[in-house]
Amino acid sequence: MKEIRYPNGIVRSKPPSRTDNHSRRGFRLEDDLNASNQYYKDLNIALIYKKPTPVQIVKVDYPKRGRAKITEAYYRTPSTTDYNGIYKGRYIDFEAKETQHKTSFPKYLVQPHQIEHLKGVSRHGGIGFFIIRFTSMSKTYLVDSLEMIQKLEDPSAKSIPYSWFEEHSCLLQEGLYPRIQYLKAVDELYLKGD
Amino acid sequence: MKEIRYPNGIVRSKPPSRTDNHSRRGFRLEDDLNASNQYYKDLNIALIYKKPTPVQIVKVDYPKRGRAKITEAYYRTPSTTDYNGIYKGRYIDFEAKETQHKTSFPKYLVQPHQIEHLKGVSRHGGIGFFIIRFTSMSKTYLVDSLEMIQKLEDPSAKSIPYSWFEEHSCLLQEGLYPRIQYLKAVDELYLKGD
Numbered sequence: 468m469k470e471i472r473y474p475n476g477i478v479r480s481k482p483p484s485r486t487d488n489h490s491r492r493g494f495r496l497e498d499d500l501n502a503s504n505q506y507y508k509d510l511n512i513a514l515i516y517k518k519p520t521p522v523q524i525v526k527v528d529y530p531k532r533g534r535a536k537i538t539e540a541y542y543r544t545p546s547t548t549d550y551n552g553i554y555k556g557r558y559i560d561f562e563a564k565e566t567q568h569k570t571s572f573p574k575y576l577v578q579p580h581q582i583e584h585l586k587g588v589s590r591h592g593g594i595g596f597f598i599i600r601f602t603s604m605s606k607t608y609l610v611d612s613l614e615m616i617q618k619l620e621d622p623s624a625k626s627i628p629y630s631w632f633e634e635h636s637c638l639l640q641e642g643l644y645p646r647i648q649y650l651k652a653v654d655e656l657y658l659k660g661d
Numbered sequence: 662m663k664e665i666r667y668p669n670g671i672v673r674s675k676p677p678s679r680t681d682n683h684s685r686r687g688f689r690l691e692d693d694l695n696a697s698n699q700y701y702k703d704l705n706i707a708l709i710y711k712k713p714t715p716v717q718i719v720k721v722d723y724p725k726r727g728r729a730k731i732t733e734a735y736y737r738t739p740s741t742t743d744y745n746g747i748y749k750g751r752y753i754d755f756e757a758k759e760t761q762h763k764t765s766f767p768k769y770l771v772q773p774h775q776i777e778h779l780k781g782v783s784r785h786g787g788i789g790f791f792i793i794r795f796t797s798m799s800k801t802y803l804v805d806s807l808e809m810i811q812k813l814e815d816p817s818a819k820s821i822p823y824s825w826f827e828e829h830s831c832l833l834q835e836g837l838y839p840r841i842q843y844l845k846a847v848d849e850l851y852l853k854g855d
Contacts, residue, residue, distance in 0.1 A: 518712050518713060519737075540730075592751075
């Protein structure tokens with residue numbers, strides 16, 4: 468694939484950049500979101516990016532010819548969520564998770580630093596949410612960060628029932644361009660008065 | 662250093678995380694900005710982060726004990742600027758550069774993808790700027806992205822004179838907490854009416 472022709476006639480010359488080899492195992496949702504973000508960027512709708520995986524680099528080789536080769540490095544724990552950017556003048560920040568569970572979302576999939584960060588985003592006036600995909604149901608939901616955090620911090624259960632998402636979040640439309648229309652849900656939930 | 666006591670009595674338990682070994686050669690400005698961002702976060706003033714260096718991971722070892730070790734990886738070209746986040750409900754995005762030149766700032770220090778990205782930030786209603794440090798003068802300036810881009814794209818010179826920064830940008834106050842008071846300049850330049 469050398470170029471992408473969007474239905475509206477816009478042509479992109481390069482495919483969206485691939486994710487790290489390491490992190491590709493099963494991250495279909497990430498690929499879909501990256502493609503959607505590329506679409507939103509190409510059509511001048513929004514600028515939203517996935518942050519690179521933080522890596523602590525220990526050793527680098529500089530071969531005479533060719534580019535620097537990192538020969539020893541380690542994964543570091545991120546301190547924020549994976550995605551942020553700007554849409555209609557607003558700061559956007561979210562975390563995306565997928566699960567194969569059919570009846571509920573296991574809470575351990577969300578890290579404490581992600582909760583803290585999203586609380587901060589709300590405090591500072593940004594738009595924060597989660598995108599949750601139930602892969603076995605082929606359904607993807609967008610849910611407001613504070614609403615989901617309240618549920619995550621409720622100690623009475625280790626998971627959130629699927630039915631809760633049906634009631635409290637926006638089912639996202641999926642297609643070709645963009646693959647996940649999550650900014651439509653952002654309009655619905657946060658920008659109706661704008 | 663196990664903790665930081667800010668003058669206002671707030672105590673932080675951990676020092677700001679170190680930058681990658683590789684990228685430490687001379688990036689004093691980066692360290693100052695990371696410490697300033699940590700201060701702004703700790704005092705609940707803003708949430709602004711440096712993005713991790715993008716790395717393409719090719720090989721990972723999983724030793725029986727101990728954490729995953731990356732044994733082959735390469736630097737990738739970033740597609741955005743280094744810093745972004747939220748302040749007073751506004752999307753903030755900037756690139757930081759330092760030079761040892763005394764009389765001018767060499768234009769090649771700014772990459773085309775950084776210019777494109779910052780143009781996009783403005784188009785979408787965000788606040789975009791450059792932080793430029795002249796190390797030999799010990800002066801650090803904040804300059805609006807579009808104003809500096811106009812200068813960067815003017816083909817008549819390969820550098821921007823130091824005197825231009827004196828006239829067209831905000832000299833940043835430096836101290837202990839925060840080390841660089843760049844949000845004060847953001848208030849001045851962008852948020853006076855708020």
